[in-house]
Amino acid sequence: MKPKLQALLVGINQYPPPVPPLEGCVHDVGQMESYLRSNSGDFNLDMEILINEKATKAAIVEGFQRFLAKAGPGDTALFYYSGHGTQEDADPALWRFETDQKLEALVCYDGIVETERETTFNLLADKELRYLIHQLSQKGPKIVTIFDCCHSGGNTRNTYVAEQMAGIRQRRYHPSRLSAACPARPWEQFIFAKEVSPQKLKTEPLPVALPAGPHIQLAACQSSQSAYEQKGKGAFTTGMLQLLEATAGQISYYSLAHRLRYLLKKNFDQSPQFYAAGASEGDLFQGFLGRKIEGTGLGGNVIYNDKAGWILDLGAMHGLNESVKQVVVKAVGGGAPITATLGRIEPDHSILNFGPASFSKLKAGEVYQAVLEGGLLAEPLQIALDGPEEALAPLKASLEQQPGISLVASGTAADYTVRAQPRGLIITPPGEPNQPLTRAIEGQGQEAANLAGAYLKHIARWSFIKSLYNPDSYLFNGHPVKIEFFRVQPSGSLKPMAIEGDEVKTEYEKLSGIWSGRVRIKLTNQYKRLLHVSLLYLSSNFQVYPRLLSETVIQMEPGQEAWAFEGNNIELDLPRQVTDYKLPYSPGYFKLIASTQEFDVSRFEQPPLPAPSETDDNKLRSIKLMSPFEAVGDDWSARLVTLLVRNPLI
Structure with missing residues (x-):
C-alpha cells in the first residue's frame, strides 16, 4: 500500500x-x-488548499490539527505557505530565546486588520508553528514545511517597499513604526497559552517548555532578507519547481536547497535556507517528499549564476584546493561528461572554468553534478596492517586502490592499525593492540575487507573535520567567536570551566548511582560584523553531529550570544569502552566554525561507527545528544575544543 501525502497549501x-x-x-x-498532482505516483495524495479569505489563522491551525493529522507513520505531511511574513515584539518570557526580542510570524488573512477605532493583530508566530509541528509529529509522519515569504529562515513576503523595479516586489509587511515589528500580543492569544505559561518559559529550556517536532524546513530566505516575487510569481517557488521538474523529483532536500541558493543569487538578494529540525542523521539527503534517490549527498552540485558564472557548491571547507586538477561535470539527465578546471575557491563554493568547446555544450537551465577524484572531505590516513599476510591480502589489495590511504609498515607513525585476529578485523590506535575503536569486523575475506575500507573512509571524514582550519585567515585576531563551558551545579547554578590550551577537563559525579554530569556551552560573537556560526560535536566513535545550535548554521550579530541546545543541559555519559579499556578520559570534541560568508555543514554529518562492545551501542559518546588600516573582505575560522571527562574508575 502506498504511503499518504497530506498536503496543506496556503496562498494569500x-x-x-x-x-x-x-x-x-x-x-x-x-x-x-x-x-503534486502530476507527480503523485509514489503516494496517495490528499490535498487541502486555503486561498485569500479562507486562509485565516483559525483555518490554518485547524488544517494542522485536523487535516495534516491524518498522516501517520510512513506518511508525509507537507505544509506550504506563500504570502506575507513579518515580525512581532516578543513577550519578555521569550526574550532569552530571541536575541532581537522579536518573533517571526506568518501574516494570515486576518493577521492584521484595521478599523476606524483600532488595528488588531492575529499573527501565526514561529513559536506557534513550533507547537503545531510538535503536535503533528506525535502521529509519526515525516513533516516538511516550505515557506515562500520574508522572515521565513527563522520560522518557520518582507517590508512592502515601493521599489517595484522590473515588476519585482518583496513579500514582507512592516507596520509604520520605528521598531518595524508588530506589537507584542497578550499571552492568552498564543494557541499554546493554556499549556505553556510565561513562567515555564522563563525557567525551563525551550526544548523542554516548548519542544520542537522533527521536520524538514525549506525557506525562501534568511530571516534578515526579503523573499521576492516577479511577474506574478514567487522567485523561490518558481525556482524550486523548475529544479524538481528538471530532475524528475530525483533530488535530495540538500541538493534542491543548494541549487536554489545559487540559482536565485543571480537576480535576488535572497538566500534559501534549509535544515532538519530534530530529524535523524542524513534526512536532508533523502529524496524530496520521500522519493528514493541514488547517492549520499556528497557529490557536488553545479549551477549557473549570471554574476559569477558556473558555480560548484564545494569549497575550502570541504577539502577543495589547488591540487584538484580537473572536475568532471555530468548532466543529471545523461549525456557526455564535460571537463572543467577550478577557478576561485571560496569557503563554501568554487568557480568552475570551461574551455570554449566545453562551454558551448552547457545549458544554464540544465541540472549538473560534479565528479571529483578522491580526497574530498577526507583526511589522508596512514594505515598499518598487523597479522598473517594471507589473512590481510584482500584488505591490502583494497586499500591500495583507495584514495587518501597510505599503507605503512607496522611500528611506524601510523594513524591507525588494522589487525587480523581469529574473530576478524579490528581497528586500533597504532600502539594499542587490545583497544579496538569499533566493533570487530567478522571474517577476513573480501566482504570484511570492503567493510573495513568503509570504516576507514568514515574515519577519514571525521579526521578531516576534526583538523579543519583556515591557514590563510587574515581578518580575525584569534577566533572571532568566544566559547565558554559551564558546569551545572546541583543547585542549578552555573560554574565556569577553565579552557587551557583548547582543552576543558572535568569530572563525573554520581547521580542516583550513575556516573553523570551536566554542562552548558555559550557562544558570543566578539567580532564587529555579522558572522555565520556552527558548532559541531565529534564523538570518539567517529560521529559528527552538526545540530548543537538551533540550526546547523546560525547568524550572530556583534555581541550576540547563543547557547548550545537552546540553553538546555548537556548530559555527560560514561561510555563503557572508557571503563572496559581503562582509558584515563572520556573525550568529546567541539568544532566551532565562523565565517563572514554563508556556509553549510550538513555534508559533515555522519552517524557513529558500531561501538567495540555490543552492549555499548546506546552509549557511543561522552555527551547525550542533544587599526588605521581596516582589512575588508571575507574570512573564516575554525577552532577545536576538547572536553576531557576523567574516568572515575581509575
Missing part, C-alpha cells in the same frame, strides 16, 4: 487594509498543486 494575495496585496502567491499555490 488579497489582504484587508493596511496590509498591501501581493500578486504571485495564489499562482504559487496553483503551481504547487499542479506539480
